[in-house]
Amino acid sequence: MRIFQHANYPFMQWRRRAYIITGVMLLAGFAAMIMNATNRYGSWLNYGVDFKGGTVVQLEFNQPVQADQLRAAAEAAGRTGWEITNFGSPREFVIRMEAFSGSSEQVVQQTLASRFPPTSYRIVRTEAVGPKVGNELQFRALVAILLSLMVTMVYLWVRFEWRFGLAAIAATMHDILITLGLLALMGSEISLGTVAAFLTIVGYSLNDTIVVFDRIREDLAKPRHGKTYMELLNQAINETLPRTVLTASGTLATLVSLAVLGGPVIRDFAVVLILGIFIGTFSSIFVASPVLYFIESKWPHKPPTRQQAAPSQSGRPRARTAV
Known part of the structure; x- marks a missing residue:
């Protein structure tokens, strides 16, 4: 440079x-x-599922799929705010979404039905994260x-x-x-x-x-x-x-x-x-x-203005010198 x-x-x-x-x-x-x-979120920031609570669903597909395919299916069904990430192998994914009053598994199946038949994957686990x-x-x-x-x-x-x-x-x-x-x-x-x-x-x-x-x-x-x-x-x-x-x-x-x-x-x-x-x-x-x-x-530095030296070998105190 x-x-x-x-x-x-x-x-x-x-x-x-x-x-x-x-x-x-x-x-x-x-x-x-x-x-x-x-107006927008009811909070200072747009908190995700990790902070405001929601549901986590893990899926395992029979064949490898792309995360973009899952996101496209969610957007087509009007499901906004879903966080879809790969989980280990190309066949496993985790979906983080807001909490629903009904069954989260049914919501996922209905959302993916337009592109993925129910027999092409299985739901491994479902976990709910509460507001607390x-x-x-x-x-x-x-x-x-x-x-x-x-x-x-x-x-x-x-x-x-x-x-x-x-x-x-x-x-x-x-x-x-x-x-x-x-x-x-x-x-x-x-x-x-x-x-x-x-x-x-x-x-x-x-x-x-x-x-x-x-x-x-x-x-x-x-x-x-x-x-x-x-x-x-x-x-x-x-x-x-x-x-x-x-x-x-x-x-x-x-x-x-x-x-x-x-x-x-x-x-x-x-x-x-x-x-x-x-x-x-x-x-x-x-x-x-x-x-x-x-x-x-x-608050400027205030160093000492004088320093007391140690007594000399003759027993007389040394003169003070300014720093």
Whole structure:
């Protein structure tokens, strides 16, 4: 990435523009969540069967079939919101759908009757996920994300100091909230796979932020040569810019391939990660370091001005010297 070999972009001077972009995206996301809760889904997000409850039906066909054939049969019967995934062999599939008042097995048979005769497959198992279990999964997913943030905060506190840890957590929360807002705008379904994608986003964003913070710490340990704290932050961002761009580009290339070629099963997971990579890269440049600058301006370092040396061999106390 020779084009960034001598990068000197004024990222810190652009932070107010980034604040405006972040504010607009947050407001749009919150507005979408409110609309979802009042009109579309009855909740802030479009929760899938894993969270709001439903039914899981496992099928085994006599001959290998394609998942797209099952989805086409479901769409022809007007069954929207069904999640159909391959389960092991090409002859086994799992259907996740909303709960019905009648028999779920009859609903599946009626839906597939137009393309698959009842003798061409058998129903292996049927499981119901109640709303109580869905609420418990929501709670555990939230706990998993919060615990990951707490452990990260402790790690950064030990590795660096509390200012860096607080700034990294603020950038990570920014990534989560913006991604949730975009998913609310798109009406994407939230499943356990989405939670896994969020945890991946948290790890990626923090890794990128830590790289920048590590360079900031190295630059702070060197002679400043008259540079201000803001200039040192901007210098660190530019020095790590080639690594940031290369990592994001390589990851995005893989995720775009998954989204395009991976099929409907993996597409939602890949889309969430693509959004997270864009937002995480943005936050590592325009959120983490500006937040660190704000914290430093409010609570600056206060190193001791004098150091008491140990007594000399002659018994006389040494003179105090300024640090």
